[in-house]
Amino acid sequence: MRIEFLEAGVTYEGRAALHPLTLTLTGRRIGIIGLNGSGKTTFARLINGLTKPTTGKVRVNGRDTVDDQTAVTADAGYVFQSPQNQIILPILKDDIELGLKARGVAKSDLSTRAEEALARLGIAHLAQRRAHELSGGELQLAALAAVLATRPSLVILDEPTNQLDLKNRRRVAETIDALNEDVIAISHDLATLSSFERVLLFHEGRLVGDGPAASVIAEYEAMNH
Numbered sequence: 136m137r138i139e140f141l142e143a144g145v146t147y148e149g150r151a152a153l154h155p156l157t158l159t160l161t162g163r164r165i166g167i168i169g170l171n172g173s174g175k176t177t178f179a180r181l182i183n184g185l186t187k188p189t190t191g192k193v194r195v196n197g198r199d200t201v202d203d204q205t206a207v208t209a210d211a212g213y214v215f216q217s218p219q220n221q222i223i224l225p226i227l228k229d230d231i232e233l234g235l236k237a238r239g240v241a242k243s244d245l246s247t248r249a250e251e252a253l254a255r256l257g258i259a260h261l262a263q264r265r266a267h268e269l270s271g272g273e274l275q276l277a278a279l280a281a282v283l284a285t286r287p288s289l290v291i292l293d294e295p296t297n298q299l300d301l302k303n304r305r306r307v308a309e310t311i312d313a314l315n316e317d318v319i320a321i322s323h324d325l326a327t328l329s330s331f332e333r334v335l336l337f338h339e340g341r342l343v344g345d346g347p348a349a350s351v352i353a354e355y356e357a358m359n360h
């Protein structure tokens with residue numbers, strides 16, 4: 136992946152959620168950390184065009200996130216902070232198929248594609264379950280499966296392990312580690328990001344740290360002592 140921020144910033148009613156910044160992201164695993172309200176989600180949403188920059192530009196693999204939003208969104212899958220809001224239909228497999236249909240996948244391929252994605256995350260047995268009956272961990276994996284089914288080259292995960300117990304946290308973290316896709320993950324669970332090659336630290340809407348996981352996590356911990 137190649138993501139370019141060119142003086143890209145976001146302002147809401149005159150208040151900067153993200154001050155303009157210029158940087159290039161390449162590589163397989165990028166983590167994003169920072170306090171609540173520091174701009175992490177705003178930064179991540181800019182990458183797949185969910186949020187448009189108020190100033191500047193964002194490009195994903197050479198494509199502008201505003202001018203070429205459909206292609207960018209297809210390339211960069213986004214797993215939301217609350218999987219409850221992502222899965223709409225009652226039955227999990229139906230929901231995954233709906234997402235695929237919306238992306239123009241042929242009707243004859245829907246079932247196989249959904250089953251493959253569920254099997255890949257070890258949750259094939261959940262296909263016919265009602266989404267609202269799933270545990271937090273199952274739901275988090277299901278939301279990830281739904282996005283992977285669309286075959287993005289990059290997966291953006293907004294707090295993929297929040298509200299999970301230790302066992303499910305490990306399961307999701309191991310799943311992320313094993314993904315072939317490039318990953319950008321926001322997390323307050325610093326252990327999940329410890330193996331990431333690059334971590335970005337945000338503070339009050341500004342990028343204040345950028346480097347290998349160990350040093351940026353140490354910087355964050357020192358800031359909050």
Ligand SMILES: Nc1ncnc2c1ncn2[C@@H]1O[C@H](COP(=O)(O)OP(=O)(O)OP(=O)(O)O)[C@@H](O)[C@H]1O
Nearest residue numbers: 147151152153169170171172173174175176177178
């Ligand atoms: N749609 C919006 N309208 C107005 N203000 C917003 C909007 N989205 C975000 N903000 C504000 O922008 C700032 C950055 O928010 P953002 O969600 O990017 O932070 P975050 O670091 O992801 O926080 P958290 O860890 O709590 O999820 C916050 O002050 C937030 O209130």
